[in-house]
Amino acid sequence: MSKTDIVILAAGKGTRMQSSLPKVLHPLAGTPMLGHVIAAADTVTNSQKIIVTGHAAERVEKTFAAAEAVFVQQTEQLGTAHAVEMALPYLRKDAKVLILYGDVPLIKADTIAKMLGAVTDQSISLLTISLDDPMGYGRIVRNTDGEIESIIEQKDASADQLTIKEINTGVLALGAGQLCAWLPQVDNNNAQGEFYLTDLIALARSNGFSVNSIQPTSATEVEGVNNRIQLSQLERAYQLELAEALMLSGTSLADPNRFDQRGTLSAGTDNYIDINCVFAGTVTIGSNVTIGPNCQIINSTIGDGVEIKANSHIEQAVIGDRAIIGPFARLRPGTELGSDTKVGNFVETKKAVVGNGSKINHLSYVGDAELGENVNVGAGTITCNYDGVNKHKTIMGNGVFIGSNSTLIAPIKIANEGFVAAGSTVNQDVSADTLAVSRAKQRNISGWKRPTKKES
Numbered sequence: 389m390s391k392t393d394i395v396i397l398a399a400g401k402g403t404r405m406q407s408s409l410p411k412v413l414h415p416l417a418g419t420p421m422l423g424h425v426i427a428a429a430d431t432v433t434n435s436q437k438i439i440v441t442g443h444a445a446e447r448v449e450k451t452f453a454a455a456e457a458v459f460v461q462q463t464e465q466l467g468t469a470h471a472v473e474m475a476l477p478y479l480r481k482d483a484k485v486l487i488l489y490g491d492v493p494l495i496k497a498d499t500i501a502k503m504l505g506a507v508t509d510q511s512i513s514l515l516t517i518s519l520d521d522p523m524g525y526g527r528i529v530r531n532t533d534g535e536i537e538s539i540i541e542q543k544d545a546s547a548d549q550l551t552i553k554e555i556n557t558g559v560l561a562l563g564a565g566q567l568c569a570w571l572p573q574v575d576n577n578n579a580q581g582e583f584y585l586t587d588l589i590a591l592a593r594s595n596g597f598s599v600n601s602i603q604p605t606s607a608t609e610v611e612g613v614n615n616r617i618q619l620s621q622l623e624r625a626y627q628l629e630l631a632e633a634l635m636l637s638g639t640s641l642a643d644p645n646r647f648d649q650r651g652t653l654s655a656g657t658d659n660y661i662d663i664n665c666v667f668a669g670t671v672t673i674g675s676n677v678t679i680g681p682n683c684q685i686i687n688s689t690i691g692d693g694v695e696i697k698a699n700s701h702i703e704q705a706v707i708g709d710r711a712i713i714g715p716f717a718r719l720r721p722g723t724e725l726g727s728d729t730k731v732g733n734f735v736e737t738k739k740a741v742v743g744n745g746s747k748i749n750h751l752s753y754v755g756d757a758e759l760g761e762n763v764n765v766g767a768g769t770i771t772c773n774y775d776g777v778n779k780h781k782t783i784m785g786n787g788v789f790i791g792s793n794s795t796l797i798a799p800i801k802i803a804n805e806g807f808v809a810a811g812s813t814v815n816q817d818v819s820a821d822t823l824a825v826s827r828a829k830q831r832n833i834s835g836w837k838r839p840t841k842k843e844s
């Protein structure tokens with residue numbers, strides 16, 4: 389049994405979510421819950437995924453069209469055994485079968501490996517955990533030798549059985565041959581009139597199989613989501629795990645409870661991240677980076693020694709070593725800052741390539757621009773990149789100085805060491821080492837009489 393078929397149950401409506409979005413598509417750490425389960429399944433080598441959809445099946449299938457899974461529909465939800473039955477035609481002979489749940493998103497690869505490792509020709513694996521409050525779960529019934537005999541659902545349990553603290557997480561692994569032989573024997577003769585997958589345990593025992601119980605590393609791994617409160621609790625538990633992993637790898641967090649990672653974050657060492665920062669997509673940060681409070685960083689790469697001050701928003705940007713950003717800076721897609729650059733408060737950049745040592749310190753818009761090295765863009769400078777129809781480029785050579793409150797009408801090129809006087813509106817190229825002044829000449833009128841108030 390070197391192949392594994394992984395059946396993921398995702399047919400439920402999730403009524404208690406009170407949502408038009410199918411439950412398994414609700415995001416956890418920025419990824420739909422089902423996406424987390426698929427990622428865990430993908431850690432199993434030589435595996436195939438069979439996803440059982442039902443409620444809003446098309447939407448679920450469309451969301452995961454790239455997941456290389458077989459989708460099967462369960463049009464009527466008649467119980468967990470019935471759901472797994474939908475997958476039977478796709479199971480490969482001699483495969484191990486693992487059952488996962490689309491609304492139990494945090495199952496770990498290690499646990500899955502342990503489960504599969506414990507499946508033999510004579511045994512099946514069941515993931516169980518002991519809970520102080522086992523309310524609602526199927527209880528694990530063991531014999532006097534401590535061997536698992538069966539699972540009894542809450543609604544079918546006797547008063548004695550209800551005191552059992554060890555519960556069924558639902559996650560199960562067994563040989564495809566056994567599953568195909570036993571599943572048709574499951575009936576719906578129980579309190580809920582459903583076909584219970586849990587009946588497989590007693591069937592396994594009556595066929596001479598033993599049931600190996602595997603325990604997860606923590607309860608969050610097997611917690612399911614039924615409502616938005618549980619989703620938020622799982623989100624925080626997961627974020628804390630990510631925060632702790634980041635801290636253990638050498639980044640300090642002001643408060644791990646106020647940290648959010650919605651994607652992949654790779655970081656060097658000796659970084660400091662203040663409160664309420666959100667990292668989304670793929671973010672890479674170097675070492676000795678300081679990030680102030682309330683920053684959002686999306687799909688970006690940040691070099692060593694960078695300082696990002698409070699309330700900055702950075703998306704699809706590449707930031708060179710020792711750059712200083714913000715506070716209140718907005719770097720939009722296509723921003724590439726060289727090393728030792730500065731982008732200050734209320735500056736917006738977009739498709740802007742900025743050479744080493746250049747500064748855009750205050751209140752500017754720099755879009756569709758290429759700046760050389762050691763350029764100084766004065767306060768309030770605007771690149772007019774859009775003529776209402778097309779976008780045009782602004783190019784500045786090395787050592788260019790743009791005086792404050794200048795308007796640069798693209799397409800325009802200011803050559804090396806070019807100088808634009810403050811308050812200029814520039815629409816012609818400026819040659820190297822040249823001063824461009826384009827503003828009304830100042831007149832001073834002496835003895836000027838101020839207006840006086842009219843008598844009514």
Ligand code: UD1
Binds near residue numbers: 399400527558584612
């Ligand atoms: C199930 C287990 C219970 C276990 C608990 C863990 C059974 C009979 N009981 O109970 O022992 O403690 O999970 O959370 O298996 N689903 C379908 N199609 C169906 C029915 C369910 O796809 O026809 C999906 C649901 O969307 C859900 C999962 O299977 O994701 C579990 O179903 P649910 O109805 O929540 O089972 P529980 O009563 O919680």
Ligand code: MG
Binds near residue numbers: 612
């Ligand atoms: Mg449930």
